[in-house]
Each structure stands twice: as C-alpha cells, then as structure tokens.
Amino acid sequence: MMNRLFRREYELECIAPLHVGSGEKLMAFEYLYDRKRQEVYFLDESKWIAFLEKRSLLDDFAVYVERREFQRKSLWEWFLGMGVREAELRALALRKAHAATLTAERDRKKTLNDIVCQAALADGAPYIPGSAIKGAMRTGLLYGIIGREPQRFQRFWQEIVNAARGPLREKQKMWSKTMARLEQEALHTLSLPNTRAGDAVMSALRGLRVSDAVCAEGEKETIVLQKVDLTTKKKQGEDGENKISLFRECLPAGRRLRFSVTADRSMLQSLGISSLDEIIGMMRAYMNDGLRLQERTFGDKAYRPLFEEAREAECLLGGGTGFLSKTLVHALAPSKEAARHFIARHLDEKFTKRDRATGRRRPAHDHELLDAKLSPRTLKLACEDYDEWILGLCRIREVGR
Template sequence: MLKENGHIQAQELEIKVITPTHVGNGALLNKHDYLYSPQKHRVYFLHEGKWFTWLEGSHLLEEYITFLQSSRAKTTSTTKWLAWQNLGVEKSLDYFTQVSYSHMNANENLNNDLRIMERTVSWGPYIPGSTLKGMLRTALLHCAIKRDTQCAKNLRHKLTDSVLKEKRFKFPESEWFKENEPDVNGLMRAIRWSDAVGTDLETASCQKYEFPLNQRKERKTLPIYYECLVPNSRLRTTLSLDMSELERVREQSKQLLPITGVDDLLSYLLEYHKDINSLLEEEFSCSWREIFRFQHETNAYIGANIGFLQKTNLLAMAGTSREWLYKTAKNILPHKMGKTVIKRNSDKINPANLKGTMYAGKPCMMGGISIRKV
C-alpha cells in the first residue's frame, strides 16, 4: 500500500525468497558452537549458558574443557565429542540449544564453519534495510552509467589504473564519483528502506558450489556453508522516498535518472536485474541451463555467494557494452581472481565460474528474490 505523508512517499513491499538467500554480518559458528544431528538432519545453535549447565549436571564439564584445550579439538567437532560419550542426547537437544535449522547435505558429516544469518535480538533472521538500500544503489548506478557513455569510459580508465598501479581491485573514491558521475550518493539520501522481517522464518544450511563455464568440467564443491532463508519465505519491508530531498538533488547535481516516485526505483531495480540475467544466461545456459529455471520468478539478487564481480561492481558499471565490460574485466579479474579465465568471443566476457548452491538436489543460484508491492 502506497502512503503519502507530506513530502514522504512510502510503499509497503513483500519480499519472497525464490532461491536460498544468505544475508549475514560476517559472524561464523565454528564446529564447537553448534551440534549437528545426522538423524534429524538439523543444525543446532548452542545456548552457552544452558549448554554448560547441562554439561555440569551431566558431570562432563571438566572433561569437555580438557577436550577443547587439546589438539583433537582442532579437527574434531563438539558433535563428535558428544557422540563419544554415548549419552543419547538427541532428546535433550532442544533444551541446550536456542535455534535450529535443516542441513541440506544430509549425507555429509558436518564439521565446518557456518556463516549465519543476520538476526534480531530474539534470534529471528531478517534482511537489514542497509543491505536492501545497497542493492538498490548498485542498480541505480548501473542504470545511470548505462545512460552516460562518457562517464562509463572515465570509470573504466579509473578502475584499470587502480588495478594496474595497486595490483588490487579498488572501487573509486566517493570524491571521484561526485566529479565524474551522476550523483547516485546524493540520490540515496532521499531514499529510506526499512529492515525486512517476517514471522516463523525457516532457514537451512547450503554449501557453496562453483559451476564452470567449461562443459567438460564438473561442478566444484567448496567447504563453505551458509545459513539461508529457504524458498517461499516471505518478509515485509517499507521503501520510502523523500520527495523534497529528491528535488534538492535534482537541482544541485547531474541527475540522469528521472524519478517521480517509488515505482521508478523499482523499475530501475528490475532493469538492472534483467541485464544481469541476460549476460549470465548468454554465457552459462549451455552448460547449466537448469540453474536458471527460477530466474523468471526473481527481480533482484541480494546477499552472499551471488558473484561479487559478476553481479555487483562490474555489472553495475557495464551498461550494455560487452566491449566495455570485456576491457574492464580483462584488467581486473586476473588480479582479483587469479585463476579466472577470461575469453573473448564477439566482445563477450566469460566468467570462469558461476556461483551457486544445490537445493533439493538441484543446482540453483543464490540470493534470488521477488519484490512486489502490497
């Protein structure tokens, strides 16, 4: 529902998760912070206070501390240590844990760090408004540069110089943006996006996969696990636009993107998303057609393991010129992703791997969501 209060325009939105989506804050659970039940195929986060109380009541506290201080703890999980005690703790799991979620690789003995979702104080997973706003900023930058060829050319030179001189990928400074690009940062001051929250949201751990462009190579599994919102999860959020601030930005800066309301912001987000899928499907659909089966349901990507270079910085600046994208990537990717193979074919770029996961036994990209007005 669109609400207008003075100069503020606010649109309530629903976010539907289409493919597993991880939005975290860098927090990790190591193999001693959780328990894994192979019988239930679930991961349990330990409640520290209840866990140590239970250990003390079971006369295992000193033995557990000794285990943690030993060299075995480096390679052995708390789950395995607990199994050695033959206590049959399956029935007690809900007592000394605070939250649990399913583990998608049920046949695997989980013994790795887990990247957990951003969570509220009540431990409910959510998507921060700052993450949503950053996703929108990337889309607006993409659409603005797409309409300004000189800006795109200047930016490519700036990026290339940064990589060649410093031997690393460095996004241009905000001061350079103010002098050379549409004032996207100024525009963002007129936009507010609230945290996206839901009720009874379920999560699952998903392993990171790489799907190579080369059809003769097999998909590659990596020992990286993400706690993800599962498909069909629904969250609510509000996107607001300060019309008076927007007018001030128009008057004081170079503004290539006509914006009259929230609908325009959503349309630019969709345009960016279509450009992403156009490039990736063209390059990867022959090798991994199945991975794109859900993409017609999505209108945005968000979160981790969605291909930083492919779907964020590079594509935000690529516009529609494959030649431009190729020249930029040719100088950046070898420094950023050492073994990445860049090939040129009719002015197209071929990233070596597509990031994703396996869900319900099938490959899919991560972070695919659908945003709609309610």
C-alpha cells in the first residue's frame, strides 16, 4: 500500500536578490554603516545595550538621537569620534550586509536612509519563511486550476467587474469575498463529515506543509539595495529606471537555501495533482505569464538578458516583485486588454493625490492615461554596482536529482 504522506527536500537558489521582510524597519541611528567598506552592521540588541552601559555612552547616545545628529553624522562616525575602535563596533553585529547603494545615496543627500530588514532567525541568519513559499505555491495552484477550466471560473470575473461601482473600500470588501469563494471552489476539495461550506478544514492545502528555507551554517551576509522601477512613463525625468528612496535588505544572488515539503498524496489527488513537480510547474507557468507581459513592454535589447535569465527560474518570491507577481486578474479576465483596463482603473482609484489647482483628488500615476501596453507599467529591478536582475527570481531543485 502506498504511503499517503511523503517528504521531499529542495534547494532554493536566488537567481536574483530576494527580499522577504521581517516587518522591522531600522532608522539611521539603529544600524552601523562603515562608508569606507560599504558595509552595514545589524546590531545584536543585548550586546548593544551592554556595550553602551559598559562604555558609559547611554546618555550621550540619547542626546545623539534626540538632537537628530544622525542626519549629518552616521552612528559609525559618531562612535569613532567618541574613541570607540572599529573592531569593537564590528563585534556588536548579528550580521553584515554589502551596501554600495547607501554610499551613492549619502553622497547625494548627506544622510542615511531607513532600511527594511530581511526576515532573520534569532542568531541573525537570514531565512525565507515556509509560509512565503507555500503562498507562492497556492497562487500557482490557483492559476493552474483556473487555466484548466476557465469556463468554470468565468462567473467570478463577472462578479469582480460588476462590483466596480461605489466607494473603493466597499468594492475591495466585495472583491475579497469573491476571491475567497473562488479559492473555496478551486481548493476546498476534501469531503469531510460535519463540515460546512467554506470551512478551512476542507482545503486540500492542508495536505501541503512547507518548512522554512535556511542558509548553510555561517552564511549570514546580505546586501542592501535601493528600490528601482523600470517604467514606460513618458514624462521628463520619469521614463527609464527610477530610483526610489526605499532600501531593502536582501539575500544576494547566488545564495542557496534548503527547505522541505511534506505532502498528503490523497489530498493532492483531490485537486487532480499527482506530484509536487506539478505544483512547481504551475508556479513556473504563473511566473512566466507575468514575465511574458512585461517582456513585450521592456524586452528590448538593453533588458533582453534579464528576461533570458528569468527563464531559468521557477518562481518570483518575496516583497517588491510587483503587482503582476501577486494577482490572478490576468488568469480570470477574458483577454489581456480587459485585464489591463481593469487594473489601470483600479490603480487610478486606489492611488490618488490632491490637485493643487482644483483642490480635488486625482489619479497619482495616471494609469488609464499612460498604461498603453501594460498595467502597471513597471518592472521591478534589483541593481548592485554594475549588475541588474529582475527582483525575486528563484530556482527550485529537488535535492538528489
């Protein structure tokens, strides 16, 4: 008799830098930046407090923060000025990150930026939560199931379109309810006694457990990258690559992590899935659908190598990867043009600004006016020194194959 439960080990390789946020954002006085080495040091909180007490610097540090001296002098420079040695400062770090982009930004602004932190374990080692990987699998599954039987899910698109009236908040509530029912239709395939429609225990995803993806022991170093959007917007100073004042800590390209998937064969079969390879294939198909749309817009000679590299990936993971890596609108819409029009209209309603002349609110980015080929009209890039990637690209391979 075939065992219901089976387990597979996988290696995830970051083809491009990858950011999965911890929810923590550090201000300039909460990390150390060695401008000479272009390195950020993320502090061990217990060592940090003990160090300040031991060196009798708590009061001086409080004044440094209260007077906002960090706007003209980095914390690293301030400590050196207080007679602290560089080696002492490095000993306070949980991990360090290469941060060449911070040097360029500081030269421009004469100050440091906040950094959005990568998810990390208690010892400072960065990792990818299993929930992030399972979330990508869930989206890929939904994409694949909708693609197999588009007529079955056509009514959900009609509900989404028909709800496009009234206040945005009410529409979003209706859309959330529609997507929840779509997920029930696609994934709630288990027949269990004493359960009601919509009960989460009926979801076949209960049969899929994904561990956290962890780096090899001792691999703690990360990179800090500035948010870069490639856009088609034809307005002076805004076409091409736009550098935005947001800095993320990322896993570097080339980093490998291990994770495992434990699956219940019978639950997967209730979805018409016979192997984990099928799920990974659906993730890949979903990613490729979004990238094909972007390649038609951005795949000219200059950026063609980025899309060629993307063909080696199985999925886009993490934050900052763009709207098309998180939405099922293109899977549900009857045409690419219908999807583009819906997304542009929604984004114009969601992101507004006040017009100085009239005092009324108007679209902040003019998606309906300017998104002629693709909405949103951006490709999310990761840039470090002379290297460029499409942010979040990952390769997944079963260990032992």
